Amino acid sequence: MSATDLARYLECHGLGLVSDKQKYRKVVALQRLTKGSVVITSRPLCNPIIFPTHRPQHCETCFQTRNSQRKVLKKASELGQQQTVELERCSVCKKRYYCDRDCFTIAWKGWHRWICTDKDMEDLDYEMLKMIAISIERLRNGAYKESEDAHIFSAAYEATAPDGIKTKTTTAIKAETRLDSDSGSETGTETEIRGLGSSPPSTWEAADKKEEPLGLTAYVFSTLLGHESISDPSLISKYRQIATRVRQQLLGSKFVFKSEISGGEPPSVTELMQYLCRFHCNNFSVHDAQLFTMAEGTFPVGALFNHSCRPNATVMYEGKLQVVRALEDIETGQEICTSYVDNGVQRLERRQLLREKYFFECRCPRCGNDQSCEKSDGLSDQDQGDSDDVSKVKQSGFRILDDLIEGNDDGPERGKNKVSGEWLTEQFKPIVLPGARFLQVPAPTLQPPSIFTRATFTSYVLHSLVPLIQTGVSEREYTSKLFEVYQTLQTTQHSHPKPFTTTVMTNATSFFNTCLEHQSWTLASKIGAFILALYLMIYPRHHPLVGLHCFTLAKSLWNDIEGGLTSVRLSHEILRLSLNILKVSHGNKGDNGSLVQEVIDFMKTVDLELGS
């Protein structure tokens, strides 16, 4: 595989990989992508490492959760049960779980037998490194067969081509035919992929163009940045120890390195250290549909996307397959970016993480690169002098956002970040929830309040932005309204402590969860509406977090008996919002699709109650 093969593969997906002075390379759209479409899928180079606490819930092979496994459900119905069938545990290590013997056999032949009795496997870096070394060697020596993975991606994933035509991948087709046949043997060397140096078919067949051969995955991995030369020496020394341990373990194990490239030896310590450095700034936390992380994985194609604090794409998972989805319409030539950090944290924290973990200074539309960023990076107000005022005046668009949400005060105990429940309750009580019908119609003449409190902020932002999401206006129109909201928030007086900082958001979120736990639905709904306003100010409108929050808020509103029918109507409207967002961020496949279906089903219940 070569750079040309990668370029051709990406081109088939309507993507281009362009050199960039600051970022090394960047992925750009070669054609218009509509919001919600799958930009590309990315496969893991080795089995993602499930965190120990999450192992009993996920099959190591197909990665499906216990309750969503089709096979398990079928088994349950055969047993006359409703749903829950426990996963089966490996009887030797007693640590890894599988749906059944089929999944266990695939794992055993592929990787499990090499790690089953290795006591060091509880260290994430060690585990990932050993798995990658084995995975790459199996690919090089021809022991790996593409068909083995058919089972892994058996969700029969349908990739949506940029033109909107649904293409069933050949992986999916293979999966269907493989279900009835036995898994292949480890010893066979007549494989489709003969090693990293071999060429792909001379033309990418129409059906093949959506499929990512593992040879390509490994090639992309070999091209990723590791930043070895600028990494922290203590990290490098830690990596040397891990690499040495893994190499010794591999030398002593029965795993045979028999490819031409390996020459009978595991990769050198230096090469293994390079892998570790690449993991550091390219690996992903794998999360479920609710965005709870449960594993770590190496997805090289997905790692080609650069970071932006205002991303236009997001990363989701369908079983073990990573799916990059467009969060907004992306025009030809535009760079496609995901986010490496939570966009809800303050500029200083984001920049520090990006610098320490990914070794770059962010110059995205939100961060920019002028002096105003430096202020948060440690320069005192005095150091900034008058230039601060000047740079503030110059700021526009997303650049305003971080100044708006800065601040650590929340509550009477200034600076301590500790606020009493009573005080918080008082802060949220005055919020008047918007009428459902007001959320459907944009109000062009909406007057901003004379002072922003938590209540007036919630009302102003929700009335300004939600109708635009409901009516699906263009990104340009939405952004222009959003900038208008930012300007208003900047130029209007606000109460103290400032109601729209990230500190306030963190405290409000934990208070919201407490209210939900205690079933204080009226208060929870008010806090939930406030959090929604803050989310809309900070996150892209179709961000999965926004959709998930809307779903929780809608459930709270529906439970709020005090609010009567008004609250049920609002619940319906917020559900509609949740659905609009989740359809874009989550799509309609697997566990993500099930979540969207849950929203639809809940809407039907609410519909019934409203008699519509």
Ligand SMILES: C[S@@+](CC[C@H](N)C(=O)[O-])C[C@H]1O[C@@H](n2cnc3c(N)ncnc32)[C@H](O)[C@@H]1O
């Ligand atoms: C996951 S990789 C992204 C793909 C990478 N650009 C490449 O061509 O392989 C992460 C690395 O890309 C670079 N990078 C990502 N986003 C960037 C950004 N917004 N600005 C500058 N460099 C960025 C950094 O060097 C970072 O460590």
